[in-house]
Amino acid sequence: MELIVALGLIVFKVAFLIAILLLLPLPLTWLERKIAGHIQQRMGPMRVGWHGLLQPVADGIKLLTKEDHIPAEADRFLFKLAPILALAPPFVVFVAIPFGETVSVLGAEITLYVSNMNVALLFVFAVIGIEVYGVIFGGWAANSKYAVLGSLRTCAQMISYEIPMGFAVIGVVMLAQSMSLLEIVRAQADVWNIVYQPVGFFVFFVAGLAEAQRIPFDLAEAEGDLGAGFHTEYSGIRFAFFMVSEYAIMLLVSVLVVILFFGGWNGVLLPLPPILWFVLKVAFFVYVFIWFRFTFPRYRYDQLMAIGWKVLLPLSMANIIITGVLLGATAAP
Amino acid sequence: MSHAGDKVGTWIGWAFFADLANALALTFGYMFSRSVTMQYPDKEKWLPYARYRGHHFLKRDDEGEIKCVACELCAKICPCDCIEVIPYEDEKGNRHPAKFEIDTARCLFCGLCEDACPADAIALGQQYEFSSFSSRDLVIGRDDLLGKPGKATTGGAVVAARLNTEHDVLVETSELQGYNWWRNIRRT
Incomplete structure (x- = not known):
């Protein structure tokens, strides 16, 4: 009986999470277009609707009813596999993400996370690395030069930026003495990591922009020079998969920034409920992503590589060394 | 010295992304600026300036008689040959058009007919919404031309409007007090 309740709870949580992640792109696209417009x-x-609120629903219906076109020369199996490979990892990652400690519903304490892994951070980086396969397969299978060029760029970009991203996080892990995201947030109860790790935050955030393939690092789908990059040949619901995946990753990077550097659900000054604090911080970073998109131009490809290897990587290395030295110096006596 | 100081300042600015921060501040400011979108045809409509050359109209004189004397100068000067005039003589001996047709599908709205007219009878007015599903409907006859709206008087303004799907005319203005659209654009 105990087991069934626990299992049911997990199934409910996962279903809830999937529903939220699938539905969130609707308000996010609306928000993005509104912010762009203003x-x-x-x-x-x-x-469509009050101030266009129903526009994403109309767009969704349009995407669902459009022809699902597969190019004649395409590798049909990989072409169909790619959107799923792009969509699944961001969803899987959210299993390891905590959204708060516990809430009591009808007298029972319910944890606000699906699982508390002791290597959650490693899990996140391992799974999000799979997402690049969706992009590469999608570009390769379409048998179109724009798509191949886009996926080649993405491949190089994702691999280059995963390294500084991983290194930037090590400072946080050293401070919290744990790779569990829950422990990392608990360690920030008094002082947020942004105070100790400003360089780490900078590196992580810039690398996160590149991982999410947002402007100024959206070379994978640079509309101006590549059509639409790896999803040039996609249409209908398969294209929607890529869009949802993109928004899920944007959300994931925002959530990770908040958990790792901005104290997760720990609040300051205002005694708001922890989950509200968490949502507000994530919303702020999602806004920053959109704000960046309509402010900055796109980096050139060599500049992108130079930033990744010559700036972010040394910075993150130096950050680890300095954090280690300072930790050793304070813990010595 | 000051030049070197400038250089150091530039480098410090670059190190702390002063230019990026400026750009972000600018776009953030623009987010709360007034939008220049004209919500046509849902809410607003642009009334053209008085010199705007829209749909032609024929004028009447003080007695209500059509001003046109059917001299056919407009038909002669028309560069795309879209005006057809057939005159007749009424009982008082005055020349008037029995038929006055403008093919607005071919008209290029140059306004030469207005300039050529010796009787000040034809002019190009403010109306610009006369799309049609058939090019035949775009041939406008004498009596229709007499009823078309004249030159704009409150030109250069946006007026409240709403979509009217019951009539052929898409937009029906409900008030003539417009605000000056150009003045409201934020300049920084």
Whole structure:
């Protein structure tokens, strides 16, 4: 009986998480278009629903009913596999992400995470690394030069930026003495990691922008020079898969930034409920992502590589060494 | 000295992404600026300036008689040959058009007919919404031309409007007090 309740709870949590992740791109696309519009002195979508609120629903219906086109020369198996490979990892990663400690519902304490892994951080990086296969397969299988060029760029970019991203996190792990995201947040109860790890945050955030393939690092789908990069040949619901995956990764990077550097659900000054603090911080970083997109131009490819290897990697290395020295110096006596 | 100081300042600025921060501040400011979008045809409509050359109209004189004397100068000067005038003589001996047709599908709205007219009878007015599903409907006859709206008087403004799907005319203005659209654009 105990086991069934526990299993049911996990199934419920996972279903809830999937529902949220699948539905969240709807308000996010609306928000992105609205913010884009207002930054460019336009209004954005206005005609479907109040201030265009139902526009993403209309777009979703349009994508669902469009022809699912597969190019004649495409590798059909890989072409169909790629969107799933792109979509699944961001969803899997959220299993390891805690959204809070516990809430009591009807007298029972329910934890706000699906699983508390002791190597959650490693799990996150390992699984998110799989996402690049979706992009590479998608570009390769379409048998189109734009798509191949886009996926080649993505491949190099993702691999280059995963290294500084992983190194940037090591400082946080050293401070918390744990790789469990729950422990990392608990370690920040008094002082957030951003105070101790500003360089780590900078490296992680820039690398996260590149991982999420957002401007200024959206070379994979640079509309101007590549059509749409790896998903040039995709249409209909398969294209929607890539879009959802993109938004899920953007959300994931925001969540990771908040958990690792901005104290997770620990609040300051205002005694808001922890989950609200968490949502507010994540929303802020999602806004920053969108804000960046409509402010900065795209980096050139060699600049992208130079930033990854010549700036971020040495910075993250130096960050580890300095953090280690300072930790050793304070813990010596 | 000051030059070197500038250089150091530039480097410090680069190290702390002063230019990126400036860009972010600029776009953030623009996010709260007034939008320049004109919500046509849902809410607003642009009234053109008085010199705008829209749909043609024929004028009447003080007695209500059509001003046109059917001299056919407009038909002669028309560069795309889209005006057809057939005159007749009424009982008082005055020349008037029995038929006055403009093919607006071919018209290029140059306004030469307005300039050529010796009787000040034809002019290009403010109306610009006359799309049609058939090019035949775009041939406008004498009586229709007499009823078309004249030159704009409150030109250069946005007026409240709403979509009217019951009539052929898409937009029906409900008030003439417009605000000056250009003045409201934020300049920084």
